[in-house]
Amino acid sequence: xxxxxxALDLLRTMWRIRCFEERVAKLHHSLQVHGLVHLSIGSExxxxxxxxxxxxxxxxxxxxxxxxxALAKGAPMNRVMAELMGRSAGLCQGxxxxxxxxxxxxxxxxxxxxxxxxxxxxAGDALASRLRGEDRVTVVFFGDGAVQAGHFNETVNLAALxxxxxxxxxxxxxxxxxxxxxxxxxxxxxxxxxxxxDFERQLVEGSDVGAxxxxxxxxLDGARAGKGxxxxxxxxxxxxxxxxxDQQSYRDALEDAEWxxxxxxxxLEAVAMKRGWIDEQAAQRLTxxxxxxxxxxxxxxxDSPPLTAEQAARLVYASPE
Amino acid sequence: xxxxxPYIAAVNEAIAQEMTRDDTVVFYGQDVAPSDEDPLVxxxxxxxxxxxxxxxTAEIGMAVGLALAGYRPIVELLMAEFMLVAMNQVxxxxxxxxxxxxxxxxxxLVLKAGYGFTAGWAGQHTGxxxxxxxxxxxxxxxxxxxxxDAKGLMAAAVRDDNPVVYLMHYLxxxxxxxxxxGEHLVPIGExxxxxxxxxVTIVATGWTVGKALQAAEALASEGIDAEVIDPRSLQPxxxxxxxxxxxxxxxxxxxxxxxxxxxxxxxxxxEVAEHGFGYLKAPIKLVTALDxxxxxxxxxxxxxxxxxxxxxxxxxxxxxxxSAVA
Amino acid sequence: xxxxxxxDERLIWMFTQMLRIREFEERxxxxxxxxxxxxxxxxxxxxxxxxxxxxxxxxxxDGDQLLTTYRCHGYPITLGTDTKAMMAExxxxxxGLCGGxxxxxxxxxxxxxxxxxxxxxxxGIPHATGAAFAxxxxxxGQVVLCFFGDGASKQGAFxxxxxxxxxWKLPVxxxxxxxxxxxxxxxxxxxxxxxxxxxxxxxxxxxSMPGVTVDGTDPLEVYETVSTAVQRARGGQGPTLIESxxxxxxxxxxxxxxxGVPLHYPEHEAITVFGNREEYEAALRGDPVPRFRxxxxxxxxxxxxxxxxIAKEVTEEMDAAVQFGLDSPFPEPEAATNFVYA
Numbered sequence: 001x002x003x004x005x006x007a008l009d010l011l012r013t014m015w016r017i018r019c020f021e022e023r024v025a026k027l028h029h030s031l032q033v034h035g036l037v038h039l040s041i042g043s044e045x046x047x048x049x050x051x052x053x054x055x056x057x058x059x060x061x062x063x064x065x066x067x068x069x070a071l072a073k074g075a076p077m078n079r080v081m082a083e084l085m086g087r088s089a090g091l092c093q094g095x096x097x098x099x100x101x102x103x104x105x106x107x108x109x110x111x112x113x114x115x116x117x118x119x120x121x122x123a124g125d126a127l128a129s130r131l132r133g134e135d136r137v138t139v140v141f142f143g144d145g146a147v148q149a150g151h152f153n154e155t156v157n158l159a160a161l162x163x164x165x166x167x168x169x170x171x172x173x174x175x176x177x178x179x180x181x182x183x184x185x186x187x188x189x190x191x192x193x194x195x196x197x198d199f200e201r202q203l204v205e206g207s208d209v210g211a212x213x214x215x216x217x218x219x220l221d222g223a224r225a226g227k228g229x230x231x232x233x234x235x236x237x238x239x240x241x242x243x244x245x246d247q248q249s250y251r252d253a254l255e256d257a258e259w260x261x262x263x264x265x266x267x268l269e270a271v272a273m274k275r276g277w278i279d280e281q282a283a284q285r286l287t288x289x290x291x292x293x294x295x296x297x298x299x300x301x302x303d304s305p306p307l308t309a310e311q312a313a314r315l316v317y318a319s320p321e
Numbered sequence: 322x323x324x325x326x327p328y329i330a331a332v333n334e335a336i337a338q339e340m341t342r343d344d345t346v347v348f349y350g351q352d353v354a355p356s357d358e359d360p361l362v363x364x365x366x367x368x369x370x371x372x373x374x375x376x377x378t379a380e381i382g383m384a385v386g387l388a389l390a391g392y393r394p395i396v397e398l399l400m401a402e403f404m405l406v407a408m409n410q411v412x413x414x415x416x417x418x419x420x421x422x423x424x425x426x427x428x429x430l431v432l433k434a435g436y437g438f439t440a441g442w443a444g445q446h447t448g449x450x451x452x453x454x455x456x457x458x459x460x461x462x463x464x465x466x467x468x469x470d471a472k473g474l475m476a477a478a479v480r481d482d483n484p485v486v487y488l489m490h491y492l493x494x495x496x497x498x499x500x501x502x503g504e505h506l507v508p509i510g511e512x513x514x515x516x517x518x519x520x521v522t523i524v525a526t527g528w529t530v531g532k533a534l535q536a537a538e539a540l541a542s543e544g545i546d547a548e549v550i551d552p553r554s555l556q557p558x559x560x561x562x563x564x565x566x567x568x569x570x571x572x573x574x575x576x577x578x579x580x581x582x583x584x585x586x587x588x589x590x591x592e593v594a595e596h597g598f599g600y601l602k603a604p605i606k607l608v609t610a611l612d613x614x615x616x617x618x619x620x621x622x623x624x625x626x627x628x629x630x631x632x633x634x635x636x637x638x639x640x641x642x643x644s645a646v647a
Numbered sequence: 648x649x650x651x652x653x654x655d656e657r658l659i660w661m662f663t664q665m666l667r668i669r670e671f672e673e674r675x676x677x678x679x680x681x682x683x684x685x686x687x688x689x690x691x692x693x694x695x696x697x698x699x700x701x702x703x704x705x706x707x708x709d710g711d712q713l714l715t716t717y718r719c720h721g722y723p724i725t726l727g728t729d730t731k732a733m734m735a736e737x738x739x740x741x742x743g744l745c746g747g748x749x750x751x752x753x754x755x756x757x758x759x760x761x762x763x764x765x766x767x768x769x770x771g772i773p774h775a776t777g778a779a780f781a782x783x784x785x786x787x788g789q790v791v792l793c794f795f796g797d798g799a800s801k802q803g804a805f806x807x808x809x810x811x812x813x814x815w816k817l818p819v820x821x822x823x824x825x826x827x828x829x830x831x832x833x834x835x836x837x838x839x840x841x842x843x844x845x846x847x848x849x850x851x852x853x854x855s856m857p858g859v860t861v862d863g864t865d866p867l868e869v870y871e872t873v874s875t876a877v878q879r880a881r882g883g884q885g886p887t888l889i890e891s892x893x894x895x896x897x898x899x900x901x902x903x904x905x906x907g908v909p910l911h912y913p914e915h916e917a918i919t920v921f922g923n924r925e926e927y928e929a930a931l932r933g934d935p936v937p938r939f940r941x942x943x944x945x946x947x948x949x950x951x952x953x954x955x956x957i958a959k960e961v962t963e964e965m966d967a968a969v970q971f972g973l974d975s976p977f978p979e980p981e982a983a984t985n986f987v988y989a
Contacts, residue, residue, distance in 0.1 A: 059390065102422035109389050109426070110418060114409050120382025121414070127383065129391035131347070131368055148810050150803015153853075154379030157801055160839035162371075176402030186814050186855040196849045197839050279384075307423075315420050316458050318427035318482035355832040356920050374801035374837035375768045375829060402767065440906050441687025443738070443750040444868070445766035492905050613984045618739035618747030619687060624980035 002210045004277045007054075007223040007268060010209050010279070012286055013052055014044040014265045017068045020077060021240075023298065024067070024084060028244045029256040032302075036113075037098045040068035042207075043171050043238035045264025047072040049212030050139060050232075052168055053220055054107065058139040061122040062111045064099040065171075070140055071086045074106035077293055088311075089304035095312060116146035119155040119168075126166035126228070127161070135224040139167045145176025147190050159229040160197040167219050168194075168231040171206060175236040178250045190233045198228050206234030207264040210271070219299035323469075331468040331500045332433075332489055335475035336395060338504065340365050343393065346479055349373050350380065350397025350433075375577035377407035380573040381432065385415050385484075387412055388428040393479060396436040401450050401488055401492040408453075416459025431478045431485050437528055437578050438491035439622055444614040447622075449527070449579035454486045455555040461485040461509055462555040465607035466530040468498035473507030479507060490527045514566070518548035521572040521636050524563055525551060526568045526585050529576040529608075535608065536630035540636055547636060555585050563589060564597045576627050577609045584609045606635040650867045661705055661866055662939055662949065663957050665697035668721040669936050670911045670965045671730055672897075675720070675737060675751075679901060679911045682973065684911070685738050689903065691750040693721035695864075698935040699824055701725055702869025703891075704794060706877045711794040712760040712782070714775040717752035720765045722794070725771035726759040730964060731971035740975030747978045748986065769795060769802030772821070778807040779819035779886075790880045791819045792873075797847055797986040798829035799891075801837060809854040809888065816885035823847060823890045824863060830899045831916045845850065851888035863891035864935040894930040 002010065021041050027033040047068035051060065054073065062069045070080055075091060084098050088105045092104050100114040109125060122140035129136040129256030131280060146152055147170065159166050170190045174181050187193050191201045200219065204211040212234055221229040239259070241248045260266045272278050278286075326334070336633040340346045342365070349371035354362045361370045373380050377398065384394040398404055404411050413430050439447045455462045461483055471489060478485040515530060516537050527531035530551045537547040548566050552559055567573050573593060575586035586607045594606060611625040653661075657896055672692040678685055692699060700721040704713070715722050724730060728744065736743030737751045744754055755763040762778055765771040775793030782789035797917045799805055800823060812819050829832050834841040840849055851858025857879075861872040869891060876887035898919070913919055917927045943949040 059385075091423070092421060092425065095423045096421035100421040102418075102425050104422075104425045110386075116380065117409055117414050119408070120379040121386035123379065124383030124386025124388070124394070125390040126386070126390075128387050128392050131392065140419060143552065148807060150805070150807045151378035151382060152803075153806030154376035154801060154803050155382070156375075157374065157378050157839050158376065158383065161837070161842055184814070185810050187810075187853065191854045192855075198843070198850050305455060312420075312730075316423040317461075318419055318429070320482065333959050346844075352831050355836060372836050375798045376801045376803070378803050380769065406767065406770070406804075441750060443688060443752055443766065444748075445752075446689075475810075495908065496904055612986055613987050615752070616748045616983050617688065617750030617980050618741075618743075620977045620980045621747065621983035624983040 001271070002213050006213065007272050007277055009052060010213070011046040011265065011268055011272065013072050014209070014268070015286050016077065016293065017044040017047060017289040018069050018265060019294045020071060021067060023294045025240070025244055034086070035097055037084070037238045037244045038242065039244065040065055040067040040279035041234040042262065043173065044068050045209035045212055046169065046171050046234045046236060049209045050216050053138065053213070053217055054137070056082065056106050057136050059107050059109045059122070059136070061109055061118040061125070061138070061140040062101070062250070063115065063118055063142055064111070064113050065144070066101050066111045067098070070108055072105065073108050075101065075103040075108055078297040081297035082301040082304050085301040086306055087301055088307040089300065093307050101260035115134045116142055116149040116151050118142065119146065119151055123155050123159050123164055123166055126164040127162065129165055137165050137167060137220060137223040139169055141171065141279065142174040142189060143170050143176065144170060144174065144181055145184065148184050148263045156194050156197055160199050163228055164318045165223040165226060165228040167216070167223055168229060169216070170231065170233045171236050172233055173236045175238055175242070177242045191231060194231055199231065201231035203233040203235065207262045207267055209264050209268050217232070224272055232294050249288065300321070322448070322502045324502065326468060326500050327494065327499045328468040328471050328489070328496045328498065329494040331472040332475055334500070335472040337361065337364065339476055339479040340369065345391060346393045347387065348395045348397065351375055351399060353397045359553065365610045377403055378410055380518055381407045381410040382414065383417070384430040385410060385428055388419070388430045392428045395433055395479060396429040398432055400438070400446055401434045401436040402445055402448055404432060404434060410447065410605070411486070412454065412457045412460065416457050420459060427482045428484050429482045431487050433489070435491040435606050436488045439615060439626055441494065441617055441619065441622070443617040445458040447615040449496065449610070450583065451486070451488055451555055452583045452585060455585070455588070459483065460529060460556060462488070463509055463553065464490070465490050465528045465553065465554060466490065466493065466527050466551050468496065468500045468509050469505065470513070472500050473505045474509065474553065476504070477509050483517065486508070492528050507553065509554045510559055512550050512552045512559035512562040514538060514548065516549040518546040518549065518570070520546045520564040520570055521574060522563070522570045523547050523549045523574045523576060523632065523636065524589055525549060525576040526555070527578060529578055532627065532629045533576050533632055536632040539633050543613065543644070545636060547638065552585065557592055558590050560596070564593065566601070567593055567597045571600055572639045573605045574632065574639055575605065575607050576632050578627060579610060580612050581607060581609045582635050603639045603641065606639050608632050608635045650871050653870070655704070657950050658943060661701050662943055663961070664701045664725045664867065664937050665939060666958060667730070667964065668693055668700065668724050668959050669699045670961045671720060671724055671968070674734070674965045674969050676897065676912050676963045678969065681843040683705055683909050685973070686751070687739065688750055690737065691718035691900045692897045693718055693828070694894070695930065695935065696721060696893045696938060698866035699863035699869050699891040699893050702866035703822055703873045705870050707760070707790070707792070710760070710787060711790045711792070712778055713963070714762050714771045714778065715764050715794040716768070716771060716796060717764055717794070717801070719754050721759050723754055723756050723759065725758065726761055728756045730759070730968040732810060734968040734972035738971060738972040738975065739977065741978040742975040745945055746982070768801035769804045771795065772799065772804050772808045772945055776812050776817060778818035779812060779835045782818050783815070783942045789818065789882050790877050791822045793819055795823055796829070797823055797825040797827070797834050797838070799823070800847060800850060809856065809886070813854040813856045814923070816883060818880040818883070819886045820873060820880055821886060821888045822873065823888065825890050826892050826893050828894045828895070828899070828916060831920045846890055848888055848890040855887060856886050858888040858890070860890040860892065863893035864933060864938070866935070866939055893898045894933070896930065896934065898911065
């Protein structure tokens with residue numbers, strides 16, 4: 001179990017993500033955020049437990065479900081919101097959108113909409129750290145659906161062969177888009193898929209953010225010391241549909257009591273309250289603060305104009321400075 | 322100081338010189354220096370020169386990651402078709418990341434491969450598929466046709482801050498030519514006039530440049546003075562040079578080893594039709610491969626490919642002199 | 648069917664096929680010296696892999712199918728494809744197996760179950776998986792053999808296909824012919840399992856299917872192992888990954904050079920790249936073809952005279968194949984645009 005300070009920081013981080021995501025759902029519904037968005041409700045524990053231990057110069061590669069990773073890694077919330085709204089003050093000046101959140105100042109190096117496309121990139125990035133002899137670490141987030149893609153295997157083989165300082169973090173929510181994992185593969189646990197490469201790996205409950213924190217922390221120390229790769233599989237529950245607008249006719253809704261057991265925020269709050277680290281009012285304050293920050297982010301986004309075509313055209317190619 | 326060396330040596334010289342100049346340049350791929358005695362390994366060590374497995378998606382995707390993290394990788398892909406396995410990384414990731422990040426990142430990398438090996442390598446190894454890459458914003462595509470350009474474009478590709486598809490031609494690897502010894506750079510996006518002329522413009526790529534020059538020789542004896550232009554890069558494409566030539570000659574023949582709708586010829590033809598219509602005194606003519614998978618057997622293979630006879634024939638047609646040489 | 652149930656005639660048949668493959672491949676190689684310019688492009692020989700090929704194909708029944716890599720000559724030879732047509736194809740002639748369209752890397756004989764090849768490493772694996780899918784739908788008890796090399800196991804297509812085949816219990820047997828090299832690179836340089844001294848069959852675990860390693864230079868061991876896998880597939884229990892360890896006795900392929908440079912077969916990469924002549928000579932001493940002959944003669948299955956007679960017939964068959972190829976006309980150039988579309 002984590003210390004009090006850490007627990008409160010993790011709760012704060014998770015509430016920020018939760019409130020942000022819930023607001024994005026509403027904004028999407030009212031068409032103020034458009035296109036394809038994929039929410040992290042239910043997996044905040046993994047984003048927080050992993051990213052809050054990283055430095056700005058450590059690299060994170062994520063995929064289409066990246067809002068939580070971005071916020072936990074330190075991307076300013078108002079700039080993330082502006083990006084989702086397609087505004088020039090957004091992280092990527094409105095050119096990337098929800099699935100392509102990049103914030104190099106905070107080490108958020110790449111996010112791709114193509115499942116698993118980020119895996120080999122993260123390996124290359126880890127190789128760079130190795131070549132420079134740095135203790136900088138690369139983390140790549142991916143879902144259980146990416147594990148069946150050919151490039152997952154290619155990347156795992158190379159990372160193991162070249163012993164890269166790369167930490168694979170798999171958020172296994174048991175669903176790949178609209179079908180359960182059992183329709184995609186016989187092998188239920190991702191740690192079993194990489195077993196032939198025999199590097200350190202473990203499975204933790206993603207809703208137990210303390211367990212995520214501890215397990216990841218050990219791998220982080222190892223990677224900084226030049227060891228690797230590592231794989232941390234976190235079982236999570238994807239509360240929303242695959243994307244916003246998904247009717248979810250393919251699965252049964254969870255009972256509230258069941259959800260409480262799988263909700264990383266509810267779980268940590270229960271523990272924190274039991275230990276007297278927070279009380280009801282403090283918890284409500286956390287939520288209110290998060291909501292206020294989200295309100296401010298929405299205003300910030302709305303106030304920013306979109307990029308012009310001429311400005312965008314200059315960004316197609318890099319030219320010498 | 323120039324001396325004659327083969328095309329393939331010129332490519333390798335550029336790689337070695339760039340790796341010496343900039344220690345963020347790394348080189349890997351299948352069968353790249355498997356032996357520790359290889360000169361590249363001896364010069365730069367096993368960190369920077371590696372052999373990798375047949376894992377194109379990982380090899381190219383890792384190049385993207387290396388580039389994002391401040392390195393400049395060159396990936397040896399051997400043959401252009403092997404990039405097809407990893408098309409997502411080549412066309413949907415590497416060239417798009419800078420743009421989608423709003424300019425925060427850049428992806429300097431070189432994807433090196435050979436193409437067009439129409440020497441009986443049959444259907445899956447002999448294609449000219451460069452337009453699959455040339456239409457993707459964010460990617461650059463270069464096709465050197467001489468040893469000097471092979472060196473100069475490789476050096477330029479390595480120094481370019483964008484992903485570059487560097488396609489060397491397998492039929493040209495042993496062609497000798499003058500190559501400057503020291504640093505030699507050819508700007509990407511600048512065409513070369515291989516043979517100045519006044520009567521007709523022939524734009525040719527890669528291996529067809531040599532064919533066009535042979536056609537020009539034959540035509541010269543008929544009193545036809547052909548200007549042969551080699552664009553050298555397909556993206557960016559030096560349309561101003563081509564338009565200037567067409568304005569002078571009024572006639573245009575385009576030679577390309579790819580099949581018609583996948584050729585640089587059809588791209589250039591459209592550009593001239595739109596921006597140079599007033600210069601033309603006759604319709605444009607394309608001389609490309611026929612629409613078939615390249616066959617193995619030699620007479621069939623030769624049949625589908627462009628050659629100097631077909632190019633010269635096309636020139637006579639656009640000049641209206643075809644019937645004069647029956 | 649276990650090897651104990653193999654009749655003498657069947658064993659002699661297996662030896663004969665191994666010899667036919669060896670002699671065919673030798674003649675291909677010799678064509679580069681005897682008739683320069685006749686073979687163009689790139690050829691890849693199966694010498695050294697005969698036991699693995701024949702031991703595998705001996706398990707098949709009518710209706711079973713297979714797909715292979717570009718190193719494909721040995722399989723149709725064993726299936727009974729006309730070696731004259733095969734040689735003519737390699738020589739680019741009109742009467743070639745594929746009319747001169749494909750060449751050495753792209754042989755096929757769908758009528759005998761050989762559905763084809765891919766020239767791109769690993770890309771035939773999903774093809775075979777799909778053929779097995781069709782076999783499953785047809786419910787006629789067919790099985791598909793999928794041949795590929797150790798280099799292919801690093802391709803994404805390997806991963807994707809084996810996962811699906813296992814999940815859907817497809818009737819396919821994946822046979823990885825591990826010759827320890829990917830062209831000029833050792834497996835240990837490019838494979839994490841090999842680098843750690845593990846057999847490549849451990850990869851099967853990631854797909855929840857059985858993985859087994861077998862000595863690919865012993866045709867009866869191969870037969871036994873592949874039989875088990877074939878029965879499993881036929882019985883609806885799904886795929887198996889078999890790692891068949893072989894050593895190729897020629898270089899990866901003939902020299903790669905542009906037109907004008909004579910093509911030939913260089914020495915094996917063990918010597919030319921790694922300077923390890925001893926490794927190559929040890930493999931020569933373990934040559935599966937004479938070893939199997941000696942074993943059959945020693946156990947009384949085959950007498951020396953009959954063995955010699957077989958060798959003589961095989962030599963004559965391949966002489967005829969070469970001559971047929973040389974005598975065959977080239978296709979009409981205009982034929983190049985046929986068969987683009989069905």
